[in-house]
Amino acid sequence: MRTASSSIVVTRQIPEPGLELLRAAGEVWISADDRALSAEELRVAIAGADAVVTMLHDRVDTAFLEAAGPQLRCVANVAVGYDNIDVDAATRHGVVVTNTPGVLTDATADLAMALILAVTRRLGEGERLLRGRDPWSWNMFFMLGTSLAGKTLGIVGPGQIGRATAERAHAFGMDTMFAGRADGEAGLKRLLQTADVVSLHCPLTPATRHLINAERLAQMRPSAYLVNTARGPIVDEPALVHALQDGAIAGAALDVFEHEPEVHPGLLELENVVLAPHLGSATIETRTAMATLAAGNVVAVLSGDPPLTPITIRRQANC
Numbered sequence: 001m002r003t004a005s006s007s008i009v010v011t012r013q014i015p016e017p018g019l020e021l022l023r024a025a026g027e028v029w030i031s032a033d034d035r036a037l038s039a040e041e042l043r044v045a046i047a048g049a050d051a052v053v054t055m056l057h058d059r060v061d062t063a064f065l066e067a068a069g070p071q072l073r074c075v076a077n078v079a080v081g082y083d084n085i086d087v088d089a090a091t092r093h094g095v096v097v098t099n100t101p102g103v104l105t106d107a108t109a110d111l112a113m114a115l116i117l118a119v120t121r122r123l124g125e126g127e128r129l130l131r132g133r134d135p136w137s138w139n140m141f142f143m144l145g146t147s148l149a150g151k152t153l154g155i156v157g158p159g160q161i162g163r164a165t166a167e168r169a170h171a172f173g174m175d176t177m178f179a180g181r182a183d184g185e186a187g188l189k190r191l192l193q194t195a196d197v198v199s200l201h202c203p204l205t206p207a208t209r210h211l212i213n214a215e216r217l218a219q220m221r222p223s224a225y226l227v228n229t230a231r232g233p234i235v236d237e238p239a240l241v242h243a244l245q246d247g248a249i250a251g252a253a254l255d256v257f258e259h260e261p262e263v264h265p266g267l268l269e270l271e272n273v274v275l276a277p278h279l280g281s282a283t284i285e286t287r288t289a290m291a292t293l294a295a296g297n298v299v300a301v302l303s304g305d306p307p308l309t310p311i312t313i314r315r316q317a318n319c
């Protein structure tokens, strides 16, 4: 039953095409602040909402669900990852949770490939050298990196983004191998011991929190690189800093951080680390598609139709 009086809360500005869809479905309230709302501000904003469009920094837990009230029908996360949402609690409250899979696969795989290239060819270091106005000159041994052709990319998390990253790696002449939950500890260990580049593409769950810890970093080759475009807490960041300082691995390229938006100070000091501020899905096209998919989910649920991309029935899909 879609009524003009449905109340839809959007916790932070999203691209206009998404808002247009929402405005046609109800009364839309958008936070005027261009920042993550505090838990308290969120609870005030969502009171009485029929649907809430959330960002990956909004925590959706029992307190959130209770603050919204029993009329809440849908939480539409504008992200593929939904570690910020207690899906079981939402289900108990009769709330449909949706995410935005598919539309950000290519953008995120592109960024993973960009980070693989940047860290193996020392692009960050080279750029810092030039911007530092240090004298330099070409020579046969200057700032040598590592070639990708013939090397092995190990993909942890064989979901859509992991597979799309593998396709790109094949175009660069790389071999690929995968490890997912079904491959168990032995599969992950084999990947870590074999891969020249390890790229993380699994969701953050209790099972993947600190999946890459000191022990697993020690299983990697000293010449190997770690790339993370998934979620920061999958990596034990202090352990990673130690591994990089000790030369246990050759380098790392990170788009996500354990305590985002903070970055471990040790990472900032290392030349063999490439850092990006969570840009995986950050293209105009992709963010617009994410906003319209999230809005489409809200419209469907408020109309009494099945959501386009519900989490509840697909939650075991990746990794």
Ligand code: GLV
Binding pocket: 056, 078, 079, 080, 081, 082, 104, 230, 280, 281
């Ligand atoms: C971004 O990190 C996402 O999960 O979509």
Ligand code: GLV
Binding pocket: none
């Ligand atoms: C490198 O700059 C080359 O011309 O080989």
